[in-house]
Amino acid sequence: MDDIYVGFLGIGVLLFLIALRVPIGVSLICVSFGGIWYLVGYKSAWGMLGVVPYSFAATWQLSSVPMFLLMGFFCYHAGLTKGLFNAARLWLGRLPGGLAVATVFGAAGFAAVTGSSVACSAAMGRIAVPEMIRARYDSGLATGTVAAAGTIGALIPPSLLMILYGIIAEVPISHLFLGGVGAGVLTVVGYVSVIMIRSGLKPALAPRLTEPVSMAEKLEALKEVWPVVLLVLGVFGGLFGGIFTPTEAGAAGASLALLIAATKGSLSWLHFKNALLETMLTSGALFIIAIGASLLTRFLALSGAGDYLSEIIVEAGAHWILLMIGISLIYLLLGMFLEPLGAMLLTLPIVLPIIDSAGLSLIWFGVLLTKFLEIGMITPPIGLNVFVIKGVVGNLTTTSRIFYGVFWFLLADLIVVILLMAFPNIILYLPGLLK
DSSP states (O other): OOHHHHHHHHHHHHHHHHHTTOOHHHHHHHHHHHHHHHHHOHHHHHHHHHHHHHHHHTOGGGGHHHHHHHHHHHHHHHTTTHHHHHHHHHHHTTSTTHHHHHHHHHHHHHHHHHOOHHHHHHHHHHHHHHHHHHTTOOHHHHHHHHHHHGGGGGTSSSOHHHHHHHHHHTOOHHHHHHHHHHHHHHHHHHHHHHHHHHHHHOGGGSOOOOSOOOHHHHHHHHGGGHHHHHHHHHHHHHHHTTSSOHHHHHHHHHHHHHHHHHHHTOOOHHHHHHHHHHHHHHHHHHHHHHHHHHHHHHHHHHHTHHHHHHHHHHHHTOOHHHHHHHHHHHHHHHHTTSOHHHHHHHHHHHHHHHHHHTTOOHHHHHHHHHHHHHHGGGSSSOOHHHHHHHHHHGGGSOHHHHHHHHHHHHHHHHHHHHHHHHOTHHHHHHHHTTO
16 A cells, blocks of 8 residues: 555544544554554554654653643632632723623633633633622623633633644744734634623623722722732743743743742642642643654654645645635634644644645744634534533533523634734734844
8 A cells, every 4th residue: 555545544544533532642642653563664663652752752842831731720729810800890890791801801811821721711610600690691691701711721821732833833932922912812802892792782681780899999909910910920021031931931930820829828738739730630641642643743754645735735726815714624623523732733743734835924823723723612512611611600501502602702703813814913923023
């Protein structure tokens, strides 16, 4: 059998195993190992299986992943972000859909210290949904807002998806972080617009708060935001001030989060142990998938399937817009069934050569890819954020009601994606300042 056909057969087997619910990391490793064995022999296959996991896991830049995770878990367990929503509620509560708007801004602030969409959704769901239900907000609007706002977690730095993409695509992670700011801010604007327009047209969806709030109360609420502000300024001030590298920023952030939590006295020994345990479990799962994707890259390179696809697309002379529409549809489809990291690592070995051959910016594509993957977190039938919110709120609403609430934010996401593709400088302007 021709090597290229072996590569395509391997991709088919991989998709079949994933459809059977075999864990994606296991599927990647098994298919890659079997394909390399067939192409170059069992000795080479065993050699790669012995070398690749260590060489990948020992990558210096990858050490930032568990450190940023640890920073997020410290913040979560120590409750460093609890004051965000309360401050946003007091300052924005009198706007149309004010509590929902406050939730979006609270999620954006939480995103700046976690980088995880699921963690952001779970935390904001516990805080914001009961508050909105008490204020007689429509349950679909309340839960849909939190599910959608959670997706900001992967756009506003630090972002675990961007870190892994930067390592695999070999582009500066600091540039990806800055590019994510533009996309994240545009997403916040889109979500807030949806809330205010819907609430303005149909006030019953989100009754306005009537109790008076003094300026003294608003200023008092801002005092509870200082842990997040200090952490963000410390991490990104040091990062872009040249004090430490993007790789070191995770460790600096985790240390600063621990110091702030100790100062506040809000991190018990049990919370400390839970943060460490969750960091290790999450890091282990991420690394297994990433190692499998690294092996798949080598398998496709040996078979020539990835290069073959790239050559076909480039020779077809397809306009970059048509190319991006096709790639967008693929990621939106995968996002309906796979979690973001798996979808990204599964496809990058094939997609990156195509993007590079088309002469498109890998920084721009990395941020756009992150946006696509996060849209998948709220699309049916397996919108992970939706089920996270359902688990948090219990019987307050139904899953179908949450999906209905999310629908309006998907429309905003569609407009955001079109703007990011039509105006690449929304993403590239800030990274361009570093050159």
